[in-house]
Amino acid sequence: MKQSLFMLIAFASFYATAADDRWAKIEIKVIPVTAGIYMLTGAGGNIGVSYGSDGMLLIDDQFEPLAPKIKATLKTIGDEAPTFLLNTHYHGDHTGGNVQFGEDSIIMAHHNVRIRLVNGDTQGNFSRHALPVITYENNVSIHFNDEKIDLIHAPSGHTDGDTMVHFNKSNVVHMGDNFFNHRFPYVDMDAGGSVNGLIRAIEDMLAIMDDDTQVISGHGDLGNKADLEQHLAMLKQTSGAVRQWVADGKTESDILSNGLDRKWHGWGDHFITEALWLKTLYASYK
DSSP states (O other), X not given: OOHHHHHHHHHHHHHHSSOHHHHHTOOOEEEEEETTEEEEXXXXXXXXXXXXXXXXXXXXXXXXXXXXXXXXXXXXXXXXXXXXEEOSSSOHHHHTXXXXXXXXXXXXXXXXXXXXXXXXXXXXXXXXXXSOSEEESSOEEEEETXXXXXXXXXXXXXXXXXXXXXXXXXXXXXXXXXXXXXXXXXXXXXXXXXXXXHHHHHHHHHTTOOTTOEEEOSBXXXXXXXXXXXXXXXXXXXXXXXXXXXXXXXXXXXXXXXXXXXXXXXXXXXXXXXXXXXXXXXXXXX
16 A cells, blocks of 8 residues: 555545534634734644735644634634635645535646546545635635735645745744644655755745744644644754665665654654654655
8 A cells, every 4th residue: 555545545534534523613713823823723734824905814624624713713813704615735634624604715736736646546535626716736826815825836836736835924934734833744755755955945934034034843732833844854854864774775774673763753643653654764765
């Protein structure tokens, strides 16, 4: 079984193992980021919201069963349905709600996201109205709510269809799953992702940040530039160590037994454990 399929099933099973009462326990929380910008948490990828004079823009929409809760929570910010919905990539914990939000909102994403959703590469019923209707190959900008919002394509980071979002005026970045705050990341190599590409994507975003930039992670807490710099340091140090071990002839079993520097031991969680991250790195450099 391909790695991406395995990880998607594992990811979905963590959030959706039980029946409907599993979703009933999920609370959608609103975290103010700065004036007019919010982060919503629940189950799945963190949602970004811009609300102002032009209306509402939504970044990602978690799982379909949570859409009614997300819509109710959004009404505490603004009454109208989102004008735009941006999918940062194709995984179901970021696109599942398209089925409901797509009825009223214009869905945007990188072209590869639409391709993967059309091809059924993720779980969900992606009928026509649930697909991105505006796609792009590289970068594009939206002028909305009195600011320029840059949608920046990372060619080979978490996947091959990632978009990172820069709110220029608000000084906020939404990284999508190119940033798991204080956690080991998931690199979907079967969907065009790569460790080296992830490093480049983060370096590119850090170059446009300052010390006051707020960073919405794909998973984990709201962060800042220092958090993203720490994440980059982890990526470089752990990948450098595994690359050297591979060059020294170490097997995957050897590397798993050796483990990472103890400073990173707290970064593994229920989704990407230290062992899974080591396996990703070994597969990248063997």
